[in-house]
């Protein structure tokens with residue numbers, strides 16, 4: 136089932152919203168005040184899944200828009216979008232009957248997640264399987280979830296291995312020979328799959344085991360590459376599926392951390408930051424990437440870096456949006472000093488809230504804006520003085536910012552980011568070199 140939208144927006148809001156909509160949706164666009172009048176008269180309107188309205192050029196007051204749409208679509212999510220921060224009052228909009236209000240481009244991620252929530256509830260019944268790559272599964276290992284194969288000809292899923300069983304070498308080989316690269320897991324069994332993947336990663340990163348060091352490193356890299364492939368290289372994935380793939384990576388890392396002494400701290404911080412209106416998805420992404428980079432390079436502790444990732448931007452909240460949206464090199468001297476104060480602020484907040492974190496996570500946060508070539512801030516330290524955890528956290532932070540399409544800027548591919556930092560010597564080779572193997576240049 137596809138999502139249908141009704142939108143009444145001015146051109147700025149429309150331009151900001153369009154790239155966030157999944158491509159398969161149908162949009163019922165109301166372009167002018169007159170056509171809005173006509174639309175309002177022919178109630179009840181066509182059923183739709185979500186309404187977007189707003190914009191500054193409309194002659195109709197926001198409250199009136201909200202009330203009219205609420206009348207037409209009593210059970211539909213209605214969102215207000217605005218691009219002007221001066222007039223934007225989220226709480227008031229919500230009081231006036233909107234389900235939520237977003238300021239674009241700042242709240243881009245929030246809009247995406249709101250759409251995703253609607254999309255996933257709409258598609259709940261049709262999407263009950265998630266594809267997993269064949270290399271996510273190891274032959275000869277006991278599975279506690281069912282594995283299905285998809286038969287595209289009649290769009291059926293057949294059970295290939297049942298829970299409690301294992302994929303034999305023979306079965307694995309047969310799939311490979313037939314160029315079947317992915318299998319499927321039922322959605323409600325995904326947590327078990329996350330647990331399985333996290334355990335597998337943990338076993339590989341642990342010291343014990345019969346593998347030689349080279350073999351072990353190779354397997355670790357393949358597993359991490361697999362997780363990143365889920366996030367970045369699934370070219371067939373729609374935006375909603377892309378988000379689901381990030382959720383898979385998050386699910387695996389969640390399990391990985393939860394299976395450690397940091398379980399309680401991680402859960403406490405996650406619930407704290409999801410309540411505050413921080414850039415939640417960036418924070419989570421950085422936490423995931425930092426842990427995965429740590430696993431892939433064997434540097435730092437993944438659990439500690441995941442905590443550093445969750446907390447690294449607390450101080451950024453107090454920086455005005457106008458400064459935050461600029462690139463560091465384009466900021467004036469004064470703006471730079473405001474921006475650079477984020478590190479001190481973050482540390483202050485961590486201390487005030489009495490969040491006790493491992494020393495390495497603390498150091499990583501303190502130095503994550505420093506750069507290996509001395510070009511960072513606040514201290515401009517250089518080379519090995521910058522701890523390896525800070526390098527991983529700093530790289531994860533940049534990696535998320537650069538691989539994510541932001542307003543007016545094209546996103547970069549993972550290998551391009553690593554290549555760029557390697558050429559500019561912004562991070563040390565010990566961090567960047569192993570990551571080149573995770574993100575090879577396409578042939």
Ligand SMILES: [Fe+2]
Pocket residue numbers: 417421447448532
């Ligand atoms: Fe950040």
